[in-house]
Amino acid sequence: MKWLRCQTKDETFYGLLNDNIVSKVHGSPFDGYEQTTQKFPIEEVKILPPVIPKTFYAAGINYKKHVLEAASLLNRKPNLPEKADIGYRANNAIIGHGDPIVIPRDATDKIHYEAELVVVIGKVAKNVSMEDSLKYVLGYTVGNDVSERTWQASDRTLWRAKNTDTFKPMGPWIETEASLNEMVTTVRLNGQETISFDTNDMIFGVEKYISEITRYLTLHPGDVIWMGTDGTSKDMKNGDTCEIEISGVGTLSNPVIKDS
16 A cells, blocks of 8 residues: 655645555544545646654664775774664655755765665554564655765764755655565666665664664654665765665655755
């Protein structure tokens, strides 16, 4: 089942997507819903971010190859995480499928994509075991954790590097029936593949993160957890298009422009 959050000239609503047709519902996947008879071709709606989360969580370093490659580039010893660390991102940075990533005028050339699986929480979760954790997941979507690397090295809180407006594309929809073990993440920059990896080849998996988070924090319906990335990114520049596909979930595509 694909949950699409979309907009027409008259309203914003959730719909169920099937064969490129959006069937409008009253309500949402988080609060309950009723189906309607209204249907729209997907080309006739604007695709919005599939959810604006109450809390936006982000996994720390979570792929071994990413750690090794980063250490090699910096000429230092790799430091693999010993526990599932969690951070936060800001809702102001969220944009949807097709929306432009805007590079600030004073940014450097080191604007990188990070292809991430996004876990969308469907039920209130507290003190959840690893064995039961996936029961609290509504589904999955795709995220691009755009990062300004020079700012990332200099700003202690990453406030600009990670949270600049438009730096968190997410979408295009929430897929409720995807299998973690069958997912492959692929990045294409201007149509050319740059990265491909097994999505579930994480140091700490979705189950571990949900279990660890809920020892201390309550997860609520609509919260999201971005699960980290693998590989080494190329620089993005004005005029580029970044496309991230997670098999079984969907493809997120965004143009890149430089603020003038």
